[in-house]
Amino acid sequence: xxxxxxxxxxxxxxxxxxxxxxxxxxxxxxxxxxxxxxxxxxxxxxxxxxxxxxxxxxxxxxxxxxxxxxxxxxxxxxxxxxxxxxxxxxxxxxxxxxxxxxxxxxxxxxxxxxxxxxxxxxxxxxxxxxxxxxxxxxxxxxxxxxxxxxxxxxxxxxxxxxxxxxxxxxxxxxxxxxxxxxx
Amino acid sequence: xxxxxxxxxxxxxxxxxxxxxxxxxxxxxxxxxxxxxxxxxxxxxxxxxxxxxxxxxxxxxxxxxxxxxxxxxxxxxxxxxxxxxxxxxxxxxxxxxxxxxxxxxxxxxxxxxxxxxxxxxxxxxxxxxxxxxxxxxxxxxxxxxxxxxxxxxxxxxxxxxxxxxxxxxxxxxxxxxxxxxxxxxxxxxxxxxxxxxxxxxxxxxxxxxxxxxxxxxxxxxxxxxxxxxxxxxxxxxxxxxxxxxxxxxxxxxxxxxxxxxxxxxxxxxxxxxxxxxxxxxxxxxxxxxxxxxxxxxxxxxxxxxxxxxxxxxxxxxxxxxxxxxxxxxxxxxxxxxxxxxxxxxxxxxxxxxxxxxxxxxxxxxxxxxxxxxxxxxxxxxxxxxxxxxxxxxxxxxxxxxxxxxxxxxxxxxxxxxxxxxxxxxxxxxxxxxx
Numbered sequence: 001x002x003x004x005x006x007x008x009x010x011x012x013x014x015x016x017x018x019x020x021x022x023x024x025x026x027x028x029x030x031x032x033x034x035x036x037x038x039x040x041x042x043x044x045x046x047x048x049x050x051x052x053x054x055x056x057x058x059x060x061x062x063x064x065x066x067x068x069x070x071x072x073x074x075x076x077x078x079x080x081x082x083x084x085x086x087x088x089x090x091x092x093x094x095x096x097x098x099x100x101x102x103x104x105x106x107x108x109x110x111x112x113x114x115x116x117x118x119x120x121x122x123x124x125x126x127x128x129x130x131x132x133x134x135x136x137x138x139x140x141x142x143x144x145x146x147x148x149x150x151x152x153x154x155x156x157x158x159x160x161x162x163x164x165x166x167x168x169x170x171x172x173x174x175x176x177x178x179x180x181x182x183x
Numbered sequence: 184x185x186x187x188x189x190x191x192x193x194x195x196x197x198x199x200x201x202x203x204x205x206x207x208x209x210x211x212x213x214x215x216x217x218x219x220x221x222x223x224x225x226x227x228x229x230x231x232x233x234x235x236x237x238x239x240x241x242x243x244x245x246x247x248x249x250x251x252x253x254x255x256x257x258x259x260x261x262x263x264x265x266x267x268x269x270x271x272x273x274x275x276x277x278x279x280x281x282x283x284x285x286x287x288x289x290x291x292x293x294x295x296x297x298x299x300x301x302x303x304x305x306x307x308x309x310x311x312x313x314x315x316x317x318x319x320x321x322x323x324x325x326x327x328x329x330x331x332x333x334x335x336x337x338x339x340x341x342x343x344x345x346x347x348x349x350x351x352x353x354x355x356x357x358x359x360x361x362x363x364x365x366x367x368x369x370x371x372x373x374x375x376x377x378x379x380x381x382x383x384x385x386x387x388x389x390x391x392x393x394x395x396x397x398x399x400x401x402x403x404x405x406x407x408x409x410x411x412x413x414x415x416x417x418x419x420x421x422x423x424x425x426x427x428x429x430x431x432x433x434x435x436x437x438x439x440x441x442x443x444x445x446x447x448x449x450x451x452x453x454x455x456x457x458x459x460x461x462x463x464x465x466x467x468x469x470x471x472x473x474x475x476x477x478x479x480x481x482x483x484x485x486x487x488x489x490x491x492x493x494x495x496x497x498x499x500x501x502x503x504x505x506x507x508x509x510x511x512x513x514x515x516x517x518x519x520x521x522x523x524x525x526x527x528x529x530x531x532x533x534x535x536x537x538x539x540x541x542x543x544x545x546x547x548x549x550x551x552x553x554x555x556x557x558x559x560x561x562x563x564x565x566x567x568x569x570x571x572x573x574x575x576x577x578x579x580x581x582x583x584x585x586x587x588x589x590x591x592x593x594x595x596x597x598x599x600x601x602x603x604x605x606x607x608x609x610x611x612x613x614x615x616x617x
Binding site: 004007008011012015017019021022025026056077127128129130133165166 | 264267278
């Protein structure tokens with residue numbers, strides 16, 4: 001095996017890895033979007049700028065508290081799993097947080113973000129941005145500020161075994177894109 | 184690579200050298216042939232090729248990132264996902280071809296290396312955008328850089344290596360800020376060094392080595408800061424950085440023959456660092472924060488202790504060893520600026536006013552030494568740098584409000600008189616010797 005062959009073999013391995021990392025991210029999200037359970041999360045959007053990834057509407061899930069039954073509280077930033085259940089109003093609730101994977105498929109892996117009481121913690125969910133066209137993102141934020149009764153902002157999220165993928169951002173009963181078109 | 188100006192100078196000198204008998208006519212002719220116009224022109228063309236292909240790759244890569252960042256909302260998700268992979272595949276084909284042909288010059292290696300590295304980042308970013316992935320920026324940066332690291336080795340290109348140095352450094356700063364350990368930066372930098380070792384060894388004099396060592400030097404400055412972060416004592420920070428700058432400056436001068444590419448980067452950063460810190464230390468209030476008390480071991484354990492106590496010690500020791508080698512060898516010209524850590528250690532034992540006076544004296548002496556060495560070696564650049572240091576220290580003290588007008592006036596007059604006397608004596612000696 002010549003030096004060139006070794007380098008070519010090494011490069012091929014690297015090329016496969018370079019393709020595999022983004023491809024695996026893509027496939028996992030695609031599976032979640034197609035087979036995950038759909039939940040509605042109430043949110044509050046704002047609009048920062050991220051030069052690498054274009055404009056997005058920064059969102060924060062309004063309901064971020066979960067009951068915690070474990071003996072010792074987890075440290076800030078550690079991984080916690082929160083089970084998701086639908087509330088009476090049709091929006092998602094964090095029904096329980098734990099350090100290990102829950103039994104059912106409807107849970108999300110998040111990060112410990114703070115203590116509310118000894119038996120209740122705040123969880124940072126991986127639902128913090130909704131990417132949009134750079135022209136639409138500021139308009140979306142404007143639309144959010146103008147929203148009123150019956151036009152609440154919420155996220156449609158597909159949840160499957162720890163992974164949560166945003167399907168769309170809604171204001172009232174319209175997706176943000178449709179809402180901006182009709183306004 | 185010899186610059187065009189140097190070649191011109193050599194060609195002008197050749198007839199005089201032959202006349203004086205230093206060179207035979209034959210040897211002069213061979214030298215003329217070696218440094219021919221054609222060769223210089225060819226090197227120039229190679230450089231233009233390199234710069235153009237790098238600029239091209241950089242602009243196309245950055246353009247693709249911007250276009251992808253625009254986020255076409257109307258485009259269906261699968262199309263966007265596939266589009267993300269197009270630049271990546273193009274970069275891989277281009278880089279693969281360079282390795283396959285193995286005879287391509289640095290221009291195509293650097294160009295394709297940079298383009299592929301940028302498209303890896305663009306691909307991951309677009310997937311994140313398509314699926315609204317939050318995730319942390321530091322994780323994105325780390326994954327991206329690890330996927331680009333082997334390119335430096337496989338393509339023998341420095342630009343992917345420099346991108347990795349910058350990316351890893353940025354990641355380490357963010358990671359430490361998040362509560363992680365910035366010490367990982369040393370491991371990552373060692374990995375970059377291992378993958379670009381071949382270029383450093385094969386192109387000792389090359390511009391590419393110079394660039395790479397410049398990037399490494401900056402990253403080492405940051406890595407040192409991250410390692411010291413557990414430490415809040417100004418004295419330890421001062422001694423560590425002063426030793427590091429001195430090490431770079433003297434070390435850069437000493438490796439001049441074995442690794443000419445390293446010389447300029449190391450000496451520039453080292454000299455600027457030593458001068459910057461020394462100027463700060465000429466102000467007496469700074470010394471109120473410094474002293475031997477900073478070195479009393481606090482309750483640090485494990486890695487924290489090693490980095491916060493071990494690192495300053497290692498740097499100081501290395502700086503001392505290298506300084507002693509320069510002093511013992513034929514490079515005493517490096518010893519003036521290289522002595523800054525020793526002066527700093529002496530200053531720790533003094534009260535704030537004498538310590539700042541010591542650094543005034545030190546900078547003044549170093550400036551004079553620079554001028555004297557420059558005159559002796561007939562190097563105008565050196566004379567000018569010495570003069571600049573002198574001018575800087577004089578200006579600073581002239582406007583220093585902490586010293587009384589009378590004291591300042593007397594010292595200035597005495598120094599000025601000393602210069603004038605020295606000038607008279609020197610010119611007399613020159614006249615006598617000529």
